[in-house]
Every structure is written in structure tokens, then in C-alpha cells.
Amino acid sequence: MAPLDPHSYADGESPLTTHVALTLYLDFATCSLHGSALLTLSAPHSGPLSLDTRSLTIHSAIDPTSLSPIPFSLSPPDPVLGSQLSLSLPAETPLSSILLSFSTSSSSALHFLSPSQAASPFPYAYTQCQSIHARSIFPCHDTPAARIRFSALLNIPSSLSAVMAARHHARCDPVPSEGGLSCPDSLWCAPGRIVEQFVMDQPIPPYLFAFAVGHIVYRDIGPRTRVYAGPDVVDEAAREFSGTEEMIRAGEKLFGPYDWVRFDLLVLPMSFPYGGMENPRMVFLTPTVIKGDAAGAQVVAHELAHSWTGNLITNKTNEDFWLNEGFTTYAERRIVEVVQGEERAALNMGIGWRGLNRTVERFRDNMEFTKLKPCMQGVDPDDVYSEIPYEKGFQFLWRIERQVGRPVFDEFTKKYISTFKFQSIDTETFIDFLKANVPGIENQIDLRLWVEGTGIPPDAMEPVSAVYNKIKTLASEFKNGQMPGEDEVAQWNGQEWELYLENLSSNVDPSQALALDARYRLSESRDWEVKVAFLELAISAGCKEYYAEAERSLKQVGRMKYLRPLYTALAKCSDEGKMLARRIYAEARNCYHPIAQGVVESILSKHA
The missing domain is CATH 3.30.2010.30 (Zincin-like)
Incomplete structure (x- = not known):
């Protein structure tokens, strides 16, 4: 069977799921999920069918028409892919749908929070399914190549409310289930429970499946x-x-x-x-x-x-992730330019340029992951998540725009979106469409170098603007002990400070970091981008004075953009820093989403 996606057990010879009817029971007392999924296939099928799962217990598989059991087995878990659910559909009567019941108490997508963890009088739960975590919520073809519509019934405590990335249909009392659910009706219809109903009418990739439950207004x-x-x-x-x-x-x-x-x-x-x-x-x-x-x-x-770029047109596999994030970064900056002005967009680009250079340095020992289209076989997408698809992808599209002119590129982009909307495509499809609609572009830009080459192509370009250049100049003067004057930073907001800190030399000494903070109180900034950028700089410079603030921050926030640099800075700076990082993580771990837990554990293991 031909593989469809390096991150899925789905094969190219079997029909994919097109609709899922979900019934989900959230048990906050045990932090577990019980559910059923009625999967509709794109065509009737007999014989073997593979689905993706992770940490799911499968209780039954049933033909929903005859109610006959369907033989199934679960493979031992692969560290990246999870377990393959292998179904044997009857040869004599091809099936168009399958009813599965399942449960889990260790979903990599679903995070249960106690009231204290949620900073609320009430508990909370939410999902995060990108890149390949939908399979830990329900059995599915967990590949962006499979676009699904769905309906969902969420049974939750009546003191809470549910929201979903879907159309809300109703909030009603639970009624006895019609079979297939992994929890009994005595739980489903217990007092103090309510059912929220949702419908998604448009086809989406499974990683966009999302809900949250809590005290939400x-x-x-x-x-x-x-x-x-x-x-x-x-x-x-x-x-x-x-x-x-x-x-x-x-x-x-x-x-x-x-x-x-x-x-x-x-x-x-x-x-x-x-x-x-x-x-x-x-x-x-x-x-x-x-x-x-x-x-x-x-x-x-x-x-x-x-x-438009990601939800309407989706990357077919995670090897084509730049089609989502590169296009979206480009589109974001065009929107920012319209709403907030060219200078603000240029600052955004400048921060991205610095981030791209830092990321290439991060992967200097494995340059495969600096390609726009890397080989991802056997690689966990969470382990190599970076700014490459965002910023190198942006640079590629900006390079095309500079070559053909903005009016031509705008028309190309609109045609691209209208042509492939509600589809999942790969990089080769994009390149073919580009060459067909911008004749001769392959003779003007080395498309193969941009897509398959490592590092930053020579025709990538750092942004140019008066504000951006001024901030870079001020940052270059810092190595001589010259800080920006208060009149120079009077109009700065977080983005200017972030760019300034990004451009400081990596060999700042402790006294310089302390002096900068004494004047501008960056470690106390309400802007997390500024606070974390400064703390990373100061800890890397050897300022133990900021260990306490780093600890407070790491125990308050779970955003991986901040966890990565702070844990890395602590783990790299000294044995004392390593010990501190491990203690903080042990105490904060349960407040982090499972995806973030994996990222921090990888950092601590790398710097053991």
C-alpha cells in the first residue's frame, strides 16, 4: 500500500474519511474522555482499513447498519505516529461508515486544568491538535490530506459551557445514547450534565478540530x-x-x-x-x-x-508546511501594512529576518530542516517546529513579488486561492501552478534552490525602513556601552524593544544587561516578547540575578515561544542553571499542555 503521508498510517489506495459524527463525554474528575465516532468514508470499502490513534483505548468497532462487530487490532505505539488501528471490513458487503467507541486519559491534544491551574473557580479543558494530535482525541485519518466535515455532541458539567471551532447548534439536556458510546447512559444522563451540539459544514483538515470547556463568557x-x-x-x-x-x-x-x-x-x-x-x-x-x-x-x-492560506488551502503533508505558514506570514504582513502602516509591517519583517537567521544557526548540525520542503520521515513535527516555514516561506513569496511586481503577484495570489480553495495541495502543485501562471518565472528565480536548498538563499532580503535601520544602529552601539536615550525610545512599544534586543550582540556582559534593565525595567515588562527576550539575554550573559524572575515566568506561562528560550538559556548557562531548570519543570509540568511538556523535556535531555 502506497503511503499517503509520512505522519499517518493512511494509505493512498483506501478511501479517506469525509465526515465524522462525534459524541464526547468529558470527565473532569478523572481527566478522561469517553466517546464514539461515526466515520463516513468517501466510497464504500471492503478489506483492510487503517486509522491513526494515539493513547486511545478502542472498545468496539461496529457496522452501524447491521450492528455487526468489525474485527480490529491496535499496533504497538510508535513514538511519533502512535498506534495503527487496523480494521477488517467485510468483503461481502463494502461499508461506507464505521462506528467506533473509545476512551483516553492521556491525550496529547487534550489538556485538563484544575481550578487553580486555570486561575478560576472552575476547571477548564481545551484541545490543541496541530500537527498530528487529533488522533489522540478520536480515531481518524490524521493527515491534512483528509478534509472532514463533522458534528459533535459534548457532554459536560452544566456549570460550564463549551465552545468549538464550528457552528453552535444547541445546548440541551442529555438523552440516552443510541449505542456505541464508551460510557454508560448512567454517566451520560447523570444529573448536573448538559450537552452542547456543534456542526462544521465545511471540510477542514483534522488538525483544525478544536474545542474548549470552562467558565467562558x-x-x-x-x-x-x-x-x-x-x-x-x-x-x-x-x-x-x-x-x-x-x-x-x-x-x-x-x-x-x-x-x-x-x-x-x-x-x-x-x-x-x-x-x-x-x-x-x-x-x-x-x-x-x-x-x-x-x-x-x-x-x-x-x-x-x-x-485564506492554511484553512482554505492546506498543506497536503507536514513536509509542505511552508504552504500554510509562509503564505500566511506574507498575508499577515500585507494586512498589517494596510491597517497599521508600512513601518509597522517592516518592523514585523525585521523581527522575522532575525528569527530566520537564528533558526538556521539552531539547525546548523542538521540543515535538512532549513529546507522549505524537508524530509520528515520518522521525524516528530513538534521536535523540528521552527520559523523556517514561516520566515523562509515568506522570503520566497516576497522574492517572487519583487520579481513580478505587486499587482501581478496580487492577481496570482487571488487566482491561487480561488483555484485550490477547500483543497490540500503539495509544494509541487504550487510550483506547477506558479510556472503556469507566471510564465518564465523559473528562469528568473532559482525555484529549486528556494524549495530544496538549505539555509538562506542569496537573493533573500533583509527589510529596509527608517525605523528598522535606526533600531539596528542603536543596537550596534550597545557593544560600546552606549544605551539608547530616553528620547529615542519614548515612542517605542514592545515590537521596537523586541527588535532592539534581537539585534544585540550575543556576548553582552552581565554589567551591561543589568544597566539596561536598571534604566528601562525590561525584566518587568508587561509585554511577554520583551520580558522573555531580555531574560534570555541576561541569563545567557550570566546574570543570576534574573533566575527568580525566570522561575516566576516559567511557572506562569505555557507558551512554547517563551518556554524554549528560557529553559534553553538556563540549561546552557551553568550546572546551577541546569538544576534550576529541572526543578522548575518538575513543579510546573502539570500546568503545561502535553505538547509543551514534550518540548521542554527534549531541551532538558539535550543539555543534560
């Missing part, structure tokens, strides 16, 4: 946008993201109609491992993007841009 901030959050955060979040509708309209002018009906935002607890996740109809966000000055809107711009 909302505020309307536009004709098609609500902000959902805990009661203590929701008003501040609504102010931070009040300009969302303007960004949606800018995106529509640039890239075509917004096809997802609503663009709602959910601010999760501090343990959420990413800045944002582009789940259609409801973006998930970390509260660290709420900065009080609307600067967090740039993260929203990125997740909004995914509505």
Missing part, C-alpha cells in the same frame, strides 16, 4: 466577531481586539471573500502552548497577546490570514 466586537474568555479577561481582550473587523475587510480586499461566516476569538488560560491557533470560525489565543496597546492585533492578523 463573551463580548461582541463586530458584526461577525465575538471575543470569548474568562470573566476576568474578556473586557480587556475585547478592547485589545476591537479592530478585528477592519482587518477582516482588509483581508477580503487582498485575498477574496471570507468564507468561514464568523471569525470569533477565544482567549485561553496561560497554559496554551502557542500564540494563536487558526481554528476556523474560532481562533484560539494565549492571553500573552493582550498587551494593552492593541499590539496583540498582529497575532490576530496572522490567524486571520490563515482563513
Whole structure:
């Protein structure tokens, strides 16, 4: 059987799932999930069929028409792929659907939080399925090549509410199940439970399946946008993201109609491992993007841009991940340029350029992962997650734009989106489409070097702007002990400081770091980008004075963008730093999402 995706057990000769009807029971007391999934295939099938699972107990597999059992087996778990669920569908009567019941108490996608961990009087639970974690929620073809529609019934405590990246249908009392559920009706219909019903009418890749359950309220901030959050955060979040509708309209002018009906935002607890996740109809966000000055809107711009590049057109495998993130980074900066101006977009690009150079250095011993299309066979996507697909992908598209001119590239982009919407494609399909619609481009740009080459191509370009150049100049003067004057930084916000810190020399001595913080209190910044960038710099310089602040930060936040540099800086600086990092992690581990736990454990193991 031909493999479809290096990260899935699905094969290219069997039909893929097109619809899933889910029934899920969340047990907060045991941090477990019980469920059933009615999978509909793209065509009737007999014989072997493989599905992806991770840490799922499969209780039954049934023909939903005849109620006959379907023989199945689970393979031993692979450290990357999880376990293969092998089904033997009857040869005499090909099946179009399969009913599975299952449960799990160790899902890599689902994070249960106690009230104290959620900083709330109530418990909380949420999912994060990118890149290959949907298989730990329900058995599926967990590849972006398989686009599914779904319906979902979530049975939860009646004191809580559920939200989902889908259309909310109803909130109602539970009724006895019709069979196939892995928990008995006595649990399903127990007092104090409620059922939230959702429907996703448009086909999405499984990694975009997402829900959250907790004490969640909302505020309307536009004709098609609500902000959902805990009661203590929701008003501040609504102010931070009040300009969302303007960004949606800018995106529509640039890239075509917004096809997802609503663009709602959910601010999760501090343990959420990413800045944002582009789940259609409801973006998930970390509260660290709420900065009080609307600067967090740039993260929203990125997740909004995914509505066209990533959600409408999806990478076929994780080897083509740049098609999602490179295009989205490009689209984000176009939206920011319209809404916030060219200088702000240039600062965004400058931070990205520094990040790209740092990431290439990170992979200097394994340059395969500096390619736009790397070989990912046997590689966990979480282990090599980086800025390469974002920033090298952006640079590739910006290079094409500079070659053909913005008007031509804008028309190309709109045609690309309209041609492949609601499809999953690979890099080769994009390159063929590019050459067909921009004749001769392969003679003007070395497309193969950009896609298959390692490192940064020679025709990539650092951004140019007056503000960006001024900040770089000020950073270069710091090595001589010259700090920027208060008049020079008076109008700076977090992004300017982030860029300044990114451009400082790596061999800053402790006295310089202490002096900089004494003047500008960067270690106390409310902007997490600034705080973490400074703490990383100071700890790497040997300033033990900041160990306590690093510990407070690592116990407060679960965003991997901050965990990676702080744990790495501690683990690399000294034996004392290593011991501190291990102690902090032991105490904070349960507050981190399972994906973040794996990342931190990898860092600590690497620097043991």
C-alpha cells in the first residue's frame, strides 16, 4: 500500500474519511474522555482499513447498519505516529461508515486544568491538535490530506459551557445514547450534565478540530466577531481586539471573500502552548497577546490570514508546511501594512529576518530542516517546529513579488486561492501552478534552490525602513556601552524593544544587561516578547540575578515561544542553571499542555 503521508498510517489506495459524527463525554474528575465516532468514508470499502490513534483505548468497532462487530487490532505505539488501528471490513458487503467507541486519559491534544491551574473557580479543558494530535482525541485519518466535515455532541458539567471551532447548534439536556458510546447512559444522563451540539459544514483538515470547556463568557466586537474568555479577561481582550473587523475587510480586499461566516476569538488560560491557533470560525489565543496597546492585533492578523492560506488551502503533508505558514506570514504582513502602516509591517519583517537567521544557526548540525520542503520521515513535527516555514516561506513569496511586481503577484495570489480553495495541495502543485501562471518565472528565480536548498538563499532580503535601520544602529552601539536615550525610545512599544534586543550582540556582559534593565525595567515588562527576550539575554550573559524572575515566568506561562528560550538559556548557562531548570519543570509540568511538556523535556535531555 502506497503511503499517503509520512505522519499517518493512511494509505493512498483506501478511501479517506469525509465526515465524522462525534459524541464526547468529558470527565473532569478523572481527566478522561469517553466517546464514539461515526466515520463516513468517501466510497464504500471492503478489506483492510487503517486509522491513526494515539493513547486511545478502542472498545468496539461496529457496522452501524447491521450492528455487526468489525474485527480490529491496535499496533504497538510508535513514538511519533502512535498506534495503527487496523480494521477488517467485510468483503461481502463494502461499508461506507464505521462506528467506533473509545476512551483516553492521556491525550496529547487534550489538556485538563484544575481550578487553580486555570486561575478560576472552575476547571477548564481545551484541545490543541496541530500537527498530528487529533488522533489522540478520536480515531481518524490524521493527515491534512483528509478534509472532514463533522458534528459533535459534548457532554459536560452544566456549570460550564463549551465552545468549538464550528457552528453552535444547541445546548440541551442529555438523552440516552443510541449505542456505541464508551460510557454508560448512567454517566451520560447523570444529573448536573448538559450537552452542547456543534456542526462544521465545511471540510477542514483534522488538525483544525478544536474545542474548549470552562467558565467562558463573551463580548461582541463586530458584526461577525465575538471575543470569548474568562470573566476576568474578556473586557480587556475585547478592547485589545476591537479592530478585528477592519482587518477582516482588509483581508477580503487582498485575498477574496471570507468564507468561514464568523471569525470569533477565544482567549485561553496561560497554559496554551502557542500564540494563536487558526481554528476556523474560532481562533484560539494565549492571553500573552493582550498587551494593552492593541499590539496583540498582529497575532490576530496572522490567524486571520490563515482563513485564506492554511484553512482554505492546506498543506497536503507536514513536509509542505511552508504552504500554510509562509503564505500566511506574507498575508499577515500585507494586512498589517494596510491597517497599521508600512513601518509597522517592516518592523514585523525585521523581527522575522532575525528569527530566520537564528533558526538556521539552531539547525546548523542538521540543515535538512532549513529546507522549505524537508524530509520528515520518522521525524516528530513538534521536535523540528521552527520559523523556517514561516520566515523562509515568506522570503520566497516576497522574492517572487519583487520579481513580478505587486499587482501581478496580487492577481496570482487571488487566482491561487480561488483555484485550490477547500483543497490540500503539495509544494509541487504550487510550483506547477506558479510556472503556469507566471510564465518564465523559473528562469528568473532559482525555484529549486528556494524549495530544496538549505539555509538562506542569496537573493533573500533583509527589510529596509527608517525605523528598522535606526533600531539596528542603536543596537550596534550597545557593544560600546552606549544605551539608547530616553528620547529615542519614548515612542517605542514592545515590537521596537523586541527588535532592539534581537539585534544585540550575543556576548553582552552581565554589567551591561543589568544597566539596561536598571534604566528601562525590561525584566518587568508587561509585554511577554520583551520580558522573555531580555531574560534570555541576561541569563545567557550570566546574570543570576534574573533566575527568580525566570522561575516566576516559567511557572506562569505555557507558551512554547517563551518556554524554549528560557529553559534553553538556563540549561546552557551553568550546572546551577541546569538544576534550576529541572526543578522548575518538575513543579510546573502539570500546568503545561502535553505538547509543551514534550518540548521542554527534549531541551532538558539535550543539555543534560
